Amino acid sequence: MKRHILGALIALGAVVTSGAAQGAPRDQEIVTLSKTKWRWMSERKVDSLATLFDDAAVFVHMGGTMSRSQELDVIKSGMIQYKNAEIQETSVRFIGSTAILLNRIRLTAVVGGNEVVNPFVVTEVYVQQNGSWKLGSLSFTRLLTPP
Numbered sequence: 001m002k003r004h005i006l007g008a009l010i011a012l013g014a015v016v017t018s019g020a021a022q023g024a025p026r027d028q029e030i031v032t033l034s035k036t037k038w039r040w041m042s043e044r045k046v047d048s049l050a051t052l053f054d055d056a057a058v059f060v061h062m063g064g065t066m067s068r069s070q071e072l073d074v075i076k077s078g079m080i081q082y083k084n085a086e087i088q089e090t091s092v093r094f095i096g097s098t099a100i101l102l103n104r105i106r107l108t109a110v111v112g113g114n115e116v117v118n119p120f121v122v123t124e125v126y127v128q129q130n131g132s133w134k135l136g137s138l139s140f141t142r143l144l145t146p147p
Contacts, residue, residue, distance in 0.1 A: 026094065026099075027092045029133070030092050030099045030101050030126060030133070031090055031092060031101070033052075033126065033133055034090075034101050034103065034124055035087070037049070037052060037124075037135065038082070038085040038087075040052075041075060041082040041085075042081075042082045042083060042084065042085070044075055044076065044078070044081075046072050046075055046076045049072060049075065050068075050072055052133075052134065052135050053068045053071070053072070053134070053135050054068070054127065054129075054134040054135060054136050055068060056068070056136070057071075057134075057135055057136050057137060057138070058136075058137050058138075059071040059137070059138045059139075060137070060138070060139035060140060061080075061140055062118075062140060062142055071138075078110075079111075079112070080109055080110070080111050081109060081110040081111075082107070082109050083108040083109055083110060083115070084107070084108045085103075085105045085106075085107050085108075085122075086105060086106040086107075086108075087103050087104075087105050088104045088105060088106065089102075089103070089104040090102065090103050090104075097127060097128040097129075098125065098126070098127050098128075098136075099125070099126040099127075099128075099133070100123065100124070100125055100126075101123070101124040101125075101126070102121055102122070102123055102124075103120075103121070103122045103124070104119075104120075104121050104143075105119070105120050105121075105122055106118075106119055107119075107120055107140075118142055119142065119143040119145050120140045120141060120142055120143060121141045121143060122138065122139065122140055122141070123137070123138070123139045123141070124137070124138055125137040125138075
């Protein structure tokens with residue numbers, strides 16, 4: 001019985017992942033927006049990020065939570081330099097006008113002058129407002145597996 005349940009969950013995960021990768025147009029729009037966000041973060045394009053991040057957005061890191069302005073300041077100052085987010089798996093789910101994207105990534109960043117590599121699941125929550133998507137939340141969950 002446990003094998004059947006486990007098999008069903010694995011199959012469901014494969015459907016969710018492949019659905020986002022191949023994607024309905026709405027799914028693909030969110031996946032593309034997320035990839036663009038990672039690029040802007042690595043290039044420190046604070047003006048582009050400011051347009052994407054909702055005024056009430058929250059950011060959850062290993063060391064604490066930040067507001068929109070705090071996150072933008074950290075990126076602009078280089079306190080955290082996002083070098084590369086190697087996206088390994090992606091899924092997208094919708095609840096009304098809200099999109100929830102999960103990325104399993106291997107993140108290379110410079111934090112406090114030290115280069116670090118960490119495996120994360122990153123949860124990105126986007127809300128559609130006046131025909132455009134705004135990032136409402138970005139949360140990093142560090143995985144226990146090696147990077």
